Amino acid sequence: MGGAALAGESLDAPSDKVHPTGGLPPTLATALRDGPFHQALHQAITHRGLPLARLRTALDDAGTHIGQSTLSYWQRGLRRPEMPRATEAVLALEQVLDLPSNSLLGLIEPMGEHSGRSTNLAAEEFEADLRNACLDVLALHEVVTVNAARTRRSVLSRLVVRACTDGADRYLALHPADEQGHVEHSAVHTGEGCRAGRMRKRGPDGSVAFELLFDRRLSPGETLVFSYTVIDTATGQTGGHLRRFPSAAGNYLLQLRFHRGVLPARCFREQHGDDIRHEELNYGLDGVVSAYFEPVDCDRAGITVHWGPA
Template sequence: MPHGTQHADPGTAELETALRRGPFHVALRAAITARGLPLQRVQHHLSRHGVKVGVTSLSYWQQGARRPQRPESLRAVRALEEILHLPEESLIRLLASAEEEPGRTAGRSYRSLMEASGVLEELLAELDAPRDGGLHSIGHHEYVRIGGRRELLGRDSQHIVRAHRDGVDRFLAVHHGDPGSVPEHVVVRALENCRTGRVLRHDGTGMVVAELLFDMRLRAGDTFLFRYGFEDGTAGPSREYVRGFRGAGGQYALQVRFDGAALPVRCHRFSQHSTAAPRGGRQELRLSREHRSVHLVEQRVRSGIVGIAWDWE
């Protein structure tokens, strides 16, 4: 062997492969092994980060017997990335990808959701708008329409809000089209008690942000009801509809109605604590053949994501 040739550390090579290919428990086990830390030391480091996780749970995680799902567990995974000197989001990404169902193309990948989140922040900054808009949601009923080509035709929203500061006179509505959507062809409709203001579009992510203007300035404590919608129909087959919430709120109801020529074979509800978290809360939903629709109702929403997914033939 020529002088100066160096052998790659097998543990490091195994870790790099595991982080690239997964699954999560293999990558976690490889990272702990590469750092030479017993689980008791890993637990100690986590406690110094303000996260409490038992040694038994850590053992289950690296064996693949259980997967982190609760918010505290996901905090632990992010802390583990720092403790084990791993790239940011490397373990979280594996958790997210592991939740995709075999044989089913995800409507939103983790990468696309993160890109959309960044674009949304830029568009909101361009509108010089605070993220919460000074409004608290009391009730939100959303009606999604899927067309005969299995495409997202459009959606209508009825919103009831309460102002938590004086002077609020607008709401920013966000539409994230399915992959392949053409934002310039998406139409914003102000249906009741509002009118359309500025509209910003981003081709790369299919994002549309519309300013809906009220006819009055609300005072703190005032309630307001308005309706708006988006007409789309520009993308390919739709497989799910997702709604994200940044904080706790009131009731949320989602109804998805399908064209009679394109009915799914099954539908289910799901939830996520964040875009990076694994999906949970799966519940099969019965499709009404007469009305060609499914729905869910959340009496009080929490921070995170909730949605309905469906499978075509």
Template sequence: MRHATEHADFPTAELDTALRGGPFHVALRAAIAARGLPLQRVQHHLSRYGVKVGVTSLSYWQQGARRPQRPESLRAVRALEEILRLPDESLIRLLAESDDRATAGRPAGRSYRSLIEASDVQDRLRAELGGSLDGGLHTLGHHEHVRIGARRELAGREAHHIVRAHRDGVDRFLAVHHGDPGSSPRDMRVRALENCRTGRVHWDQDTGVLVAELLFGTRLRSGDTFLFRYGVDDGTAGVSGEYLNRFDLPGGQYSLQVHFETAALPGRCHRFTQHSAAAPRNGRQELSMTEPHHCVHVVEPRIRPGILGIAWEWE
């Protein structure tokens, strides 16, 4: 529910332009000016949302001297979208896009636009295969092993799922693979490794998204658990800089392990999270590589909606 503000003006042309192209501080300044709110009033409205931000910080944000980064600051940005009557995630999106520009020189990074496009394509391909969001299955455990090849490419991955059916008759799972920028899903190979076989496979060449039907060979009853494993051979793109997974629904444990070939070891690795594709990255934590296995990993006791990944920097 949105709180009322002193003004309900429609966006000015300047604000409209700033919201489309940014940068964040220009859009924030234009939005505050369009509503005619002094920063003290903005701070007051934020306090009604349970968010504490100083007037000085707000001034720095709209001048571009500082950027919101801490979780409390990002909560404030979301509240500002409501207080200033802006479209949902319009300011958050601009923050994410500025992060994209700041890391533009890194290989194979996933931009805001690429994540949104991939999400839309994923939903379309899933619908083509007649699947729903969860497919009647609740995730108890999801474990991924990603391989980075000697050319520093995403060579492939294997996934092990432990699921429980929450309705009768479930007999398949729709697996999603999102290749790195420039990948060719038509040249990828889906391998059914345990307790399943490959059915239909649909893909979108432009976004690098592939959705594969994995058939269980049995119909589960509500409450039944099931374990299955599959792999995707990729290796169709250039240098890889990260691997991430997007979760739409809560679930059980998730682990992600990235293995690097001896001939292609990164300089540094870190984990990261995103509340959504439009949100800035946070939760950064440096990861130590295990020797002699050349692996890094993260373990999340419970899956939460959002994005979790590992990124690395090449020497």
């Protein structure tokens, strides 16, 4: 496991990034708005009246383990959460402490602000790298999970690639900036066939890309299957998922998995090239909608979502 970044593109609507802190004590609301992180965390713990031992137990019950000593260091400012590895832990703290979404996460300095591993790239070089010219993408399968708040929560990507030159050893995946979340904090957990490499950042749109390093160098014609999961930090209602294709791919299967109690009104399969083509899709009783593309020779492909009244 490691790193942050992502693949795929969010279609979430813009937001003013204002946390709904109404109803909280003024001192806590101010700390959540202005920071720093450790003071906001300390104020939140004090407001809820939770001893650190009980807070740790509540986090364990929620499926997230944070040591009591770590919590103590965080709230005293002696240490800070290491992003993006701690993204899920901070989101769990917000949930257990009943705080607005992203109110603590937004106070943490993004990874790479002072990191020598983060590299600003010229737009032309960045676009060239995104084509992953040493690889042919034979197949891509993505599963996007949307929660009961209509928010995109995670994206699982599994790829089959074939080396077209000698020595191919990495894949560059893109995660675009998103007004609804803190793209720098999105965490990627690597699965089979790869591990997290450098974070590479470009401006001015704030997009970030992560290198996924293969377990070995590939020979020409050799195939590899690898996967990674992105934990998303967006907070707004999702408009769907469009995958960008800087170069052609063999086939692409996209599945959106909705909460069964909160289903969209309509879903559409979309391809963006010289024109936009779309067709309506149906989802099953399990709340899953699927779109298949073969071959993929367009700029973007995916599923867009239209929600009914809340």
